[in-house]
Amino acid sequence: MKRRIFLKNTTLSALASLIGSKVIFGAHMPKDYIPLAVDQSDPFKLFNKDKGMVILNDRPWNIESQAHLLDPKITPNSAMFVRNNGFVPENITAHNWTLRVDGESALNFKKYTVNELKSKFKIYTYQLTLECGGNGRAEFDPTAKGNQWTIGAVHCASWTGVRLKDVLNDVGLKNDAVYVGYHGIDKHISLDPDKEPISRGFPISKALQKETLIAFNMNGKPIPLIHGFPLRLVAGGWPASASGKWINRLSVRNKIHDGAKMKGTAYRVPCKPVAPGEKVSDEDMCIIESMPVKSIITYPKTGAVIKKGQLLNLRGHAWAGELEVSKVTFSIDFGATWKSCQLETAINRLAWQHFSTTIKFPGIGYYEIWVKAFDNENNSQPMIVPGWNPKGYLNNACHRIAVKVK
Ligand SMILES: Nc1nc2c(c(=O)[nH]1)N[C@H]1C(S)=C(S)[C@@H](COP(=O)(O)O)O[C@H]1N2
């Protein structure tokens, strides 16, 4: 909303209903003044984000979270990173929204309103970890182009919706169905109406997992606009780019979906390791599927100062794509020795797991705490940035924090 348009069309009573309370001294407001409560030029207010989040780009909006903001077990909206490839849609209403399911491998083409989805299919709630494939990109050398995510492009919210598999079952699948592709209504940054900013998806096997949702609620409320209102896919454990926002169409494909950002270097990595900076030909690139094991220390914040003799309670989360986290270890001596943290089981498959431990430091001085997670196939996080790739995906290097004992 532009400032002037806002003022021209807004009376004091309309303003009161917007703010949710009367503006007592409204008559004294200077001409052209925008009350702070409705100032949409402030992205933190606009999207209800914590002031500590970091804006990486505003055209389109890309906003990163911070390790300490991700401390709650279920990520609140205020701490959820935002990733957009195009422009966030405006003026959406849920009541006239439809989701069309089609494609050469769908037995029938069907269209559902949001209410039809809610009444026709059983509703499920899962906590699901979504991590941007480019989380950690900032650390690659040579530099990988794109948003320079550090550690905060991950969240685990509680999502409510219907199972994609139930909807696919209602539509019917032909025997040759291999992939589901999504389409959302966000606009390409060129504003060319024939271009989609992103149109990805996943194989039928992922679509048929019971946790793969067409979601309408997040943390018990309608999904916030920036996170995909009124309908989004949630495919936990996979790069979050598979979880289409603002979806109005799903296509059941007889081949790997060929939508925008399915080819070239987009969300693909060399099938076999390459030297940093090396050119990789198209046919040697593979689509990212399950994300690798990773963890984040959410308490304390790096730079914490601890009193001599005081015990430190450390905590955070670990996740492993489609796998389970089997162990989380920590080191305070730069990796010379490692000890196990306590590790909780996941509340449901594809939700992150919480770890904690109590640390006793041997004396005054500077320490680093390193945390390393293992998955149930015994893969663990590397200490240094793993396999360079052209777009800087899949950096699951160990998170570390600095602390001082004084
Ligand atoms: N329609 C649409 N869906 C999308 C995107 C997008 O730009 N448009 N970005 C994808 C990417 S790359 C990521 S990481 C996640 C981010 O979800 P979030 O903004 O809710 O955190 O949404 C995915 N779904």
Ligand SMILES: [Mo]
């Ligand atoms: Mo992403």
